[in-house]
Amino acid sequence: MPHAEMNAGAGVTGPSPWDQAVDRIRAGGLRWTPQRRTLIEVLREREGHVTATELIARCRERDQTTTPSTVYRTLDLLEDLGLVRHGHGHDGREEYHILPQEVHGHLYCVGCGTTWELRPETGAVIVEALASQLGFSVDLSHVTISGRCAGCHD
Amino acid sequence: MPHAEMNAGAGVTGPSPWDQAVDRIRAGGLRWTPQRRTLIEVLREREGHVTATELIARCRERDQTTTPSTVYRTLDLLEDLGLVRHGHGHDGREEYHILPQEVHGHLYCVGCGTTWELRPETGAVIVEALASQLGFSVDLSHVTISGRCAGCHD
DNA sequence: GTCCGGGCCGCAATGTGTTGCAATAGCGAA
DNA sequence: TTCGCTATTGCAACACATTGCGGCCCGGAC
Numbered sequence: 001m002p003h004a005e006m007n008a009g010a011g012v013t014g015p016s017p018w019d020q021a022v023d024r025i026r027a028g029g030l031r032w033t034p035q036r037r038t039l040i041e042v043l044r045e046r047e048g049h050v051t052a053t054e055l056i057a058r059c060r061e062r063d064q065t066t067t068p069s070t071v072y073r074t075l076d077l078l079e080d081l082g083l084v085r086h087g088h089g090h091d092g093r094e095e096y097h098i099l100p101q102e103v104h105g106h107l108y109c110v111g112c113g114t115t116w117e118l119r120p121e122t123g124a125v126i127v128e129a130l131a132s133q134l135g136f137s138v139d140l141s142h143v144t145i146s147g148r149c150a151g152c153h154d
Numbered sequence: 155m156p157h158a159e160m161n162a163g164a165g166v167t168g169p170s171p172w173d174q175a176v177d178r179i180r181a182g183g184l185r186w187t188p189q190r191r192t193l194i195e196v197l198r199e200r201e202g203h204v205t206a207t208e209l210i211a212r213c214r215e216r217d218q219t220t221t222p223s224t225v226y227r228t229l230d231l232l233e234d235l236g237l238v239r240h241g242h243g244h245d246g247r248e249e250y251h252i253l254p255q256e257v258h259g260h261l262y263c264v265g266c267g268t269t270w271e272l273r274p275e276t277g278a279v280i281v282e283a284l285a286s287q288l289g290f291s292v293d294l295s296h297v298t299i300s301g302r303c304a305g306c307h308d
Numbered sequence: 309g310t311c312c313g314g315g316c317c318g319c320a321a322t323g324t325g326t327t328g329c330a331a332t333a334g335c336g337a338a
Numbered sequence: 339t340t341c342g343c344t345a346t347t348g349c350a351a352c353a354c355a356t357t358g359c360g361g362c363c364c365g366g367a368c
Binding site for chain 2: 088090091092093094107109110119121122125126129130133134135136137138139142143144145146147148149150
Binding site: 026033052068072 | 323
């Protein structure tokens with residue numbers, strides 16, 4: 001029985017990290033469950049940022065019996081594997097960054113409500129400033145900076 | 155009947171902003187209530203950062219009947235008056251900054267759990283970087299940056 | 309001193325995130 | 339294939355934050 005996922009394009013650029021998820025999970029003596037499968041299916045269809053609430057809703061579309069606690073715990077697990085990262089949006093709600101190819105911070109505009117990713121070179125300025133002045137090593141992935149974007153100056 | 159608060163040291167450095175709170179509130183047609191009095195008494199004993207939860211607990215020490223909703227609404231009111239500012243801590247919980255003399259961001263160390271205020275000159279670097287590169291004007295008061303402090307590098 | 313209007317309080321309900329616990333079920337071993 | 343260990347689930351309860359609403363009481367008017 002052919003199964004599309006079994007030969008997921010393992011090209012020169014590398015296979016989708018999600019394809020390794022099953023093995024990575026099992027490698028730690030952890031288990032591959034339907035609930036985890038559902039969440040990962042949802043995640044691989046999306047990119048960028050998602051709120052926990054949205055993920056729960058999408059999982060429930062596929063599996064009515066999805067419970068929040070399971071989703072949160074699975075997300076914790078995936079974060080340990082580096083497949084997602086969580087941060088807090090401008091209002092303090094949990095936000096998950098899917099497949100962070102590179103660690104980045106976020107900007108939130110209180111004017112238009114948009115969220116942008118912080119460009120690496122801009123983030124670097126912040127990281128370096130704090131490192132040199134205070135010896136503080138920033139974890140950019142957890143940073144959301146509020147303010148007003150260029151188009152929203154009152 | 156002498157009342158200590160009536161002549162609170164209005165010296166050259168200016169009276170405590172809290173002393174003006176009553177008038178500021180009344181000036182807007184708003185009311186001076188026992189609940190608001192309790193919260194302000196709690197606030198004036200503290201400085202720096204407090205979580206909403208802690209404030210509620212301290213209010214309850216003085217007044218068993220304190221309810222969360224009242225505290226949150228009073229804090230909103232005080233924020234309008236500029237007496238407090240709220241932000242989100244590293245874990246997304248509400249944190250209130252008492253009497254922000256100057257707007258400042260925060261650093262949180264995931265190693266030791268300490269929170270520091272961001273020195274103005276360091277904050278300025280961040281503000282300027284984002285302003286010049288992206289035209290984004292940062293509201294530092296709402297920023298909490300996570301990472302590891304100098305003493306916690308694994 | 310009393311009245312009256314509207315701001316405010318406390319309750320209750322909702323949404324979001326977290327945790328303890330008993331029962332379930334994945335998966336390696338026999 | 340069956341067994342057994344234990345990771346994981348789902349429930350329930352809790353914690354924090356927020357909001358709507360009926361009734362209360364602050365404070366100015368008389």
